[in-house]
Amino acid sequence: MSGPGATRRDPGLPPRAAEGQPGPGVDWSRVRGDFPLLGREVHGKPLVYFDSANTSQKPAAVIDAVDGFYRRHNANVSRAVHQLGSEATEAYEDARAKLAGFINARPDDLVLTSGTTFAINLVAYSWALPRLGSGDVILLTRMEHHANIVPWQLVAQRTGARIDVVELLPDGSLDLDMLRAKIAGDVKLLAVAHVSNVLGTVNPVADICREARRRGIVTVVDGSQALPHRPVDVAGIGCDFYALTGHKMCGPTGTGALWARRGHLDGMPPFIGGGEMIREVRLDGGTVFNDPPRKFEAGTPNIAGFVGLGAAVDYLSALGMDRVEAREQALLAHLAEEFAKVDGLRVFGTAPGKAAVVSFAIDGVHSHDLATLLDLEGMAVRSGQHCAHPLLEWLGVSATCRASLAFYNTHEEIDAFVAALRKVRRLLA
Numbered sequence: 001m002s003g004p005g006a007t008r009r010d011p012g013l014p015p016r017a018a019e020g021q022p023g024p025g026v027d028w029s030r031v032r033g034d035f036p037l038l039g040r041e042v043h044g045k046p047l048v049y050f051d052s053a054n055t056s057q058k059p060a061a062v063i064d065a066v067d068g069f070y071r072r073h074n075a076n077v078s079r080a081v082h083q084l085g086s087e088a089t090e091a092y093e094d095a096r097a098k099l100a101g102f103i104n105a106r107p108d109d110l111v112l113t114s115g116t117t118f119a120i121n122l123v124a125y126s127w128a129l130p131r132l133g134s135g136d137v138i139l140l141t142r143m144e145h146h147a148n149i150v151p152w153q154l155v156a157q158r159t160g161a162r163i164d165v166v167e168l169l170p171d172g173s174l175d176l177d178m179l180r181a182k183i184a185g186d187v188k189l190l191a192v193a194h195v196s197n198v199l200g201t202v203n204p205v206a207d208i209c210r211e212a213r214r215r216g217i218v219t220v221v222d223g224s225q226a227l228p229h230r231p232v233d234v235a236g237i238g239c240d241f242y243a244l245t246g247h248k249m250c251g252p253t254g255t256g257a258l259w260a261r262r263g264h265l266d267g268m269p270p271f272i273g274g275g276e277m278i279r280e281v282r283l284d285g286g287t288v289f290n291d292p293p294r295k296f297e298a299g300t301p302n303i304a305g306f307v308g309l310g311a312a313v314d315y316l317s318a319l320g321m322d323r324v325e326a327r328e329q330a331l332l333a334h335l336a337e338e339f340a341k342v343d344g345l346r347v348f349g350t351a352p353g354k355a356a357v358v359s360f361a362i363d364g365v366h367s368h369d370l371a372t373l374l375d376l377e378g379m380a381v382r383s384g385q386h387c388a389h390p391l392l393e394w395l396g397v398s399a400t401c402r403a404s405l406a407f408y409n410t411h412e413e414i415d416a417f418v419a420a421l422r423k424v425r426r427l428l429a
């Protein structure tokens with residue numbers, strides 16, 4: 001079939017030359033040229049987009065795949081017997097297979113969702129709610145996004161389970177001694193971010209999951225901020241559930257997935273009921289559900305979005321996630337070096353090996369004022385609490401600015417950003 005995926009472009013790679021070599025060999029300025037939006041101006045200045053942890057920009061290959069789907073193949077999935085219906089179904093299932101391959105998983109273990117939030121709620125309602133009870137402990141960490149806190153609080157309220165929290169060390173890494181001590185108790189479920197969306201801390205999730213598994217604890221890893229930046233192998237991590245979101249990894253909004261260790265999905269009741277997730281519906285109550293993963297995909301999915309996500313996976317795979325990671329680490333090192341020269345600038349989160357997500361504050365300047373004035377310079381950063389109130393409370397600040405980088409950013413943008421920060425600081429501090 002031509003169409004979605006067939007519009008894939010070679011993302012800035014000289015053919016074959018760069019295979020297997022991190023960093024050198026990729027023409028990063030050509031890669032940047034794959035992202036149409038990055039060429040625009042904001043307030044008359046060239047855009048500097050440092051908000052990729054919020055949502056990433058999309059390469060033309062993804063935009064073209066979505067456009068191509070609507071122009072040539074649009075139909076609903078799994079329902080129609082006509083040609084377009086089978087093309088749409090094939091494209092949707094193709095995207096599932098690509099995404100599964102990207103994280104070293106089987107397509108049948110991957111439930112396609114609207115994003116991480118839905119994926120974690122699915123585990124909370126379908127796995128945890130029927131299984132947890134009074135006296136059980138759900139262990140979280142201080143650095144979780146609200147999407148990996150609130151669903152567990154709702155489960156705790158309804159089951160009588162208790163929430164406990166692993167705290168952080170001063171550099172923003174997890175206190176692993178505390179984690180080890182806490183999992184020796186009545187913990188039934190451990191929910192942990194792979195990469196923090198505020199601090200950039202990369203948690204040793206494979207080690208954590210191994211120790212939890214030894215004690216029979218089920219693990220839920222929030223991979224939202226990991227997948228865009230580094231190779232992810234869910235089998236290697238050894239977790240029970242891995243949640244991910246498409247729009248931070250160059251895919252369209254409203255796409256994501258939940259990966260589950262084989263066997264978990266079979267034993268979970270459906271979360272949302274409706275069409276597509278059933279085999280047979282009977283009014284006497286004898287409704288028969290579809291097999292997983294479709295049992296958890298009620299209603300018409302975001303078909304075009306997943307076609308776009310499949311194209312994003314192709315795009316990132318062609319770049320190579322090792323090379324993406326090396327590129328972002330080089331950008332991060334440059335940013336850290338330049339930040340260190342700015343008077344009164346404080347960085348939150350300095351754990352070794354952190355990802356290119358940098359929260360910071362400038363003494364005497366409110367982060368919203370800073371972000372607003374940076375916007376007037378054409379620079380997009382996020383300011384606020386980053387859906388992580390408990391973490392901000394621990395940091396002792398009401399808000400931070402966050403510069404989050406992606407492989408399509410440049411050293412020159414970092415220099416321009418730091419010059420703009422100095423200018424804003426002179427105005428406000």
Ligand SMILES: Cc1ncc(COP(=O)(O)O)c(C=O)c1O
Pocket residue numbers: 053054114115116117118145147148193195196197222224225245246256387
């Ligand atoms: C660590 C983390 N978890 C979960 C989410 C929620 O993702 P989504 O809104 O795509 O469901 C985000 C998004 O910012 C995130 O950074």
